[in-house]
Amino acid sequence: xxxxxxxxxxxxxxxxxxxxxxxxxxxxxxxxxxxxxxxxxxxxxxxxxxxxxxxxxxxxxxxxxxxxxxxxxxxxxxxxxxxxxxxxxxxxxxxxxxxxxxxxxxxxxxxxxxxxxxxxxxxxxxxxxxxxxxxxxxxxxxxxxxxxxxxxxxxxxxxxxxxxxxxxxxxxxxxxxxxxxxxxxxxxxxxxxxxxxxxxxxxxxxxxxxxxxxxxxxxxxxxxxxxxxxxxxxxxxxxxxxxxxxxxxxxxxxxxxxxxxxxxxxxxxxxxxxxxxxx
Numbered sequence: 001x002x003x004x005x006x007x008x009x010x011x012x013x014x015x016x017x018x019x020x021x022x023x024x025x026x027x028x029x030x031x032x033x034x035x036x037x038x039x040x041x042x043x044x045x046x047x048x049x050x051x052x053x054x055x056x057x058x059x060x061x062x063x064x065x066x067x068x069x070x071x072x073x074x075x076x077x078x079x080x081x082x083x084x085x086x087x088x089x090x091x092x093x094x095x096x097x098x099x100x101x102x103x104x105x106x107x108x109x110x111x112x113x114x115x116x117x118x119x120x121x122x123x124x125x126x127x128x129x130x131x132x133x134x135x136x137x138x139x140x141x142x143x144x145x146x147x148x149x150x151x152x153x154x155x156x157x158x159x160x161x162x163x164x165x166x167x168x169x170x171x172x173x174x175x176x177x178x179x180x181x182x183x184x185x186x187x188x189x190x191x192x193x194x195x196x197x198x199x200x201x202x203x204x205x206x207x208x209x210x211x212x213x214x215x216x217x218x219x220x221x222x223x224x225x226x227x228x229x230x231x232x233x234x235x236x237x238x239x240x241x242x243x244x245x246x247x248x249x250x251x252x253x254x255x256x257x258x259x260x261x262x263x264x265x266x267x268x269x270x271x272x273x274x275x276x277x278x279x
Contacts, residue, residue, distance in 0.1 A: 011076035012037040013068040013083055016045045016095070018053060020061050025050040025095035026087055028080040030073065037066045050095040190237065 010031040017024040025047050031040050044059060045051070054062060067083060070076040080100040087093035127135070142148055170191035171183045177191050178184060197205075212220060253261070 010036055011070035011073060012066055013070070013076065013079050014045070015065040015067050015083075016050060017063050017065070018057060018061060019063060020057055023053070023094040024087070024092055026067070026080065026084045026093050026100070028070075028076045028100070030076070037069060045095075047095050048097060053095065188236075 011028065012031070013026065013028055014037070015024055015026055025045050027045050027047065029037075029040070029043060031037060041064070044054065044062060044064060068079050070079060077100070084093050084096050084100040088096075168179045168181055169183075169189065171178050171180060171187035171189055172192035173187045175192055176187075178187065183189060209217070209220075
């Protein structure tokens with residue numbers, strides 16, 4: 001029997017059970033000094049899902065049971081893994097995420113469903129003013145800590161010799177590209193590129209556009225229009241666009257669009273050749 005005031009390190013395996021829904025959690029624990037597994041009642045587990053459930057239902061709705069006493073940390077880890085495995089075979093240990101032992105939860109590949117849940121949770125997450133203040137305080141403590149200074153030194157060494165692009169723009173002369181603050185003599189604004197999207201990329205983009213709702217499509221068009229504002233095409237780029245469009249039928253305009261174009265062109269001098277072209 002373990003004495004109540006024993007100073008020898010004591011390890012044990014425990015079972016936390018939610019008396020409202022029957023879900024439970026298997027964990028391991030090293031007793032603090034002057035405590036044994038039976039009077040270590042303030043500790044009620046440390047699993048992520050378990051703690052979240054305890055906050056939801058209240059600690060009064062959870063019970064703690066001692067499953068085994070261990071003489072070493074190694075034995076404790078082995079027994080925890082075995083107990084979690086046994087409980088999972090009968091559909092229990094619902095609050096356990098990892099298989100137990102030394103590893104704990106180290107992350108891993110998420111399923112598409114889990115990724116979507118995490119995305120929706122973070123997207124709709126709203127912080128209270130108190131939580132915002134805690135986050136700011138945590139950031140301030142981190143940036144004033146010794147670890148932050150160490151990371152700053154590491155990043156400083158890593159970025160040495162790396163070209164800084166702040167304030168610079170691309171200019172090209174044929175196939176020659178340069179990154180500079182001002183346009184060099186003989187160069188034109190923009191970066192020369194021969195990139196062409198593959199058929200698969202075109203197909204994926206087309207499918208994505210078709211999957212958008214009318215509201216999402218309207219927002220996408222506005223963003224696309226804003227991103228293209230201020231872009232100046234070089235003469236070579238304009239020539240490439242013109243050559244690519246030759247021989248391709250134009251897009252059919254709706255009656256509303258035709259009416260707008262007609263009202264816009266009223267009062268302008270349009271050449272006869274251009275008028276005859278569209279008759």
